[in-house]
Amino acid sequence: MTPLLSVEHLSISFTQYDRGTRRRILPAIRDLDLTIDRGQVAAVVGSSGSGKSLLAHGILGILPYNAHMEGTITYDGAPLTPKRAAALRGREIVLVPQSVGYLDPLMKVGPQVGRDKTAVRAVLDRYGLGPETEGLYPFQLSGGMARRVLISTAVAASPALVIADEPTPGLDARAAGRILGHFRELADAGTGVLLITHDLELALTIADKVAVFYAGETVEEAPAGDFDRLEDLRHPYTRALWQALPQHGFRPIPGTQPYPGALPEGCPFAPRCPKCTSECGGDVPYRPLDGGFVRCLHPERGNAS
């Protein structure tokens, strides 16, 4: 079966003007690969500034005018050209945005969920939002309500692919769990879900597979089950993320993710990596390994076994 969405060698860069007239190209995403099947929740996990949101905007074809995108995106067996993306977005491919700031502040919730009143009623009802919600303005929604309204905007279109961009910030663990549960339900009904988040722990509660993002690259793609044991993880960064979780020792590693304008040659994680060798400054391919993918010359999983 062909995957619902496949992203190959995707690169997104920005043209910026530095100090007046000097033009420079900022690579925000480089050589990204990802596939999502129907009925699957694929989580993309990475820290702030790793280019996660841009991936969503790139798939939808709504990048800003100074952005440049390369690579191929295939949706439902055919290339997702800008024209096709424009026709499909909001219908088959929908976005669940981060916050209530993505709703028009001067428009009532009802018309923003959808045009068809009965459909709007049905979808709001499904998420436990009463008829009075339709008459509220976005600023009158509580955090949890806002999140459910945002999901409603997506589900009202009965989509085939849902892209959720950080759908849980600002919610306590229980509320966040409930919201993620709604995405699991959608996937179980056959929808593909791309979940973009910085919260590995929450993502693992519903994801079928996890792609780990670092400085604009996918460094590892692994089935969610691999995150049960440290030994099953492939990339040193993924292991570092895992060990930074509270239940796994809460151990941070030194250093920060490099800024897109100041990337090192070769592997971007090399300066923070304990296994770094001189070869890491060269080309590091993304390759399959034990049922997942990894972009590392010295993957941990291979060495351990």
Place this chain on the structure above:
Amino acid sequence: MAHRLGFAGKKLLRMVLLLLGVSLAAFLLMSASPLDPLQTNVGQAALGTMSQEQIAQLEDYWGVNDPPLERYLGWLTDVLHGDLGTSLLYRVPVTQVLAERLKNSLWLMAAAWVLSGALGLLLGTVAAACRGRWPDRLIRGWCLLISSTPAFWLAILLLMVFSVWLGWLPIGLSAPIGAQASAVTLADRLRHAILPALTLSVTGLANMTLHTREKLCDVLESDYVLFARARGESTRSILWHHGLRNMALPAITLQFGSISEIFGGSVLVEQVFSYQGLGQCAVTAGLGSDLPLLLGVTVVSAALVFGGNLIADLLYGVVDPKIRARVRAYGRKGGA
């Protein structure tokens, strides 16, 4: 209901204080003026041929010897009794002069106001929608050009082109020369108002256009427009459904705030076009030491400007649900 009354009461009190302050300031400026009303209005030569009694009588008429405080309080007492006094220059009640001039000026100012508002909104929208491309650059360049052009100079330029060279439009006044008031048609009035209204509208136009463009650019870069695009809305739909509503608030402030600018501009423009309006009346009254008339003009114009800002305040509540909610919350608190 109580909060609405409270709101209205507060505004009314503020307006009364404002009018008092403005009239006092105008009066003090007039008292400090070095112009001698007798010399200005009667003339040096005529004054020389008059007897002391005649001069004393004139001084009495122009109120030269009365103490300023007494004059102001006298005027204020009359006003409280509903009498704005008699114009010293025209020898008719101030209300009559004001009514006539206001009628002329309101035409002019309303036309200029609507024109600059509508055109500014339109040009600003076009510029924002074509941001960075040639229509945007053209509109912005033109706005910078007209906003750096003094209104009186533009008035003279328009007069030269359309009245002197082309001869299409009258050179001045608000009605044809020598025509009786009853014979003046609406078409005559319109023809005489075209150039002054055009000049006047230009003052506010650049402001409105550039502010609209800026606000709309902000709106178009906002998260909710990004989301609207992600949901497949077309640019036209985005402009219509999200753009207009969200830029309405600053546009309303600007448009109703511009009443004061248009009024200020009308003083200059009416002078250049010899248009018999309120602005010109203010100049005449000021230079001719016609105290009752000047104070009348000042009070009326201050009330107009205040009214404009008040309407803007009220419209906010209509446009912005956040303000509406706050007013409701305030009402509940006040009622409890």
